Amino acid sequence: MNIDRNLMRLLAEQKRPFIFSGISGAAGALMLVAQAWVLSGIIETVFRQAPAWQTILPLVGLFALFSTLRVLFGWAGHHEAKKGTLAIRKTLTERLSGTVAALGPSYTRSGQSGRIVTTLLKGVESVDAWFSQYIPQLFLSLIIPVVILAAVFPADWLSGLILVLTAPLIPVFMILIGKRASAATEKQWNTMSRMSGHFLDMLQGLSTLKLFAQAKTRRDGIAEASENFRHSTMQVLKIAFLSSLTLELVGTLGTAVVAVSIGVRMLGGHLPFRPGFFALLLVPDFYLTLRQLGTKFHAGMEGVTASKEMYEILDRSKEIPKAGSRELTATDISSQPIVFEGVDYRFPGSDKPALDSVSFAIEPGTVTALTGPSGAGKSTLLNLLLRFIEPADGTISLGDRKTQEFNLDSWYRQIAWVPQHPFLFNATIRENLLMARRDATPDEIDNALKQAGLLDMVRSLPDGLETMIGEQGARLSGGEAQRLSLARAFLKDAPVLLLDEPTSHTDPILEAQLRKAMEKLMQGRTVVMIAHRLESIRNADRIVVLDRGRLVQSGTHDELMADKGFYRQAIFSSIEEAAA
């Protein structure tokens, strides 16, 4: 019956407005009965006794009062249900975005981003109809028919009996049709997610698609996805239409049977006018409530499908790395080694380990260079240090404490990260810098820009620090974006620096400038870098060589060169060859 356990749990968390909505619905049902009773009294008096208008005026006043109260209760019920729904939507949005953020980049990269975006935006939107329309209507269809039956039976038991016998047909049809509707709605949701994924891929990969002359093929893919979406939407609409038609038919036939039975008995003098007319006035509302449940059933169906998608994300909260409450201080991290002991990591769904029993120590104040072939596990190791993921086995500790004991906020305060492709937000240069440290003063910002070699360039812009840089720094060159990322790290001034050395700049002047800024940034900090240039590797205090997830060698450049192992045979020779 379109009842979803997870949505019910959310409803229970916000039960107050929905209880008020139910009470308003019950009061509205009583007003409906009172309205019909007074109206039948007015009609009987007017037609049978032809009284002076002053005689029926109090009755008309009473009718107006009940009608107004009914409208007010209806409005209050709707308002309360909407209030509860908005609160639930807010909770869901916060939980979903919180879970996605806590699951971290390794999750968002492994799933299809289009599907995640659809679930976050459309999913929350879709449950609206379930809470604000379907649930209040479900309450009403439990209350109104019972109240009407309780009023009709004493007035005319035969009409009551006809209602009792025909009413179950409506839920039976709804269940039969609902089964097909559920499958069709699920299909519609899947095709919509796929279409969003296609759109997102096309937007993000537009230059690659154009370069490989694949834009048309992709457009064809989107056209096909849109056609599938159109088809599945039509299927859902067809079922909804069929369902309305069936329920309408049951309602109309039921009303007709009651009307004929009342008419015949009245004519035959077996039923007095007032109770017969009273029952007749209530019958349409009896079926209308149940029919509206059918309509709202379809509106709420998408919410149930969306709930499955949303809880697929929310249920992953078990995978969120656990973090303790201990505060990490700058002194803690700059005075003790970070030690990896037998660390294993395997990505979900992958059969081979990305890291396999890795053990080594990062001494404070030293530079550790990570090197190894593509896919060796270097980024995975940085992600572990960033605590985006946690080891499946083994431990990472700081001194004699496991890193998990420290709370994440304090951990991130002590670590600066300069990735190979920094993410810049569609905001001003100042806002992008302040992400590193909210309370930085204008002098500190200028100083960070100067250290990163970007101050003159920013000052030459007409809007200076207030220049909007476009999505992902679209209005900056690759080198400028790199330097902005370095400026962030200067501003953060954290004792530990993780960096993925940029490889993409062929301009020797830019390369030299970046290297100079990076060397300045590394001074006096504990540095772990994925190193690509021979000079960076050679200058490191310790080189950690990874291959297929295993730590195969570690030591200084001279030690490793003396060893004739993997470093000398494979890494050193290939970097030298590439540089030649």
Ligand SMILES: Nc1ncnc2c1ncn2[C@@H]1O[C@H](COP(=O)(O)OP(=O)(O)OP(=O)(O)O)[C@@H](O)[C@H]1O
């Ligand atoms: N999100 C993911 N899901 C599944 N497997 C992954 C994921 N990310 C990486 N891997 C796998 O884990 C292994 C280690 O990857 P990692 O990115 O750490 O290598 P790397 O040494 O940084 O490579 P590169 O130098 O090419 O960036 C690889 O086999 C890779 O295919």
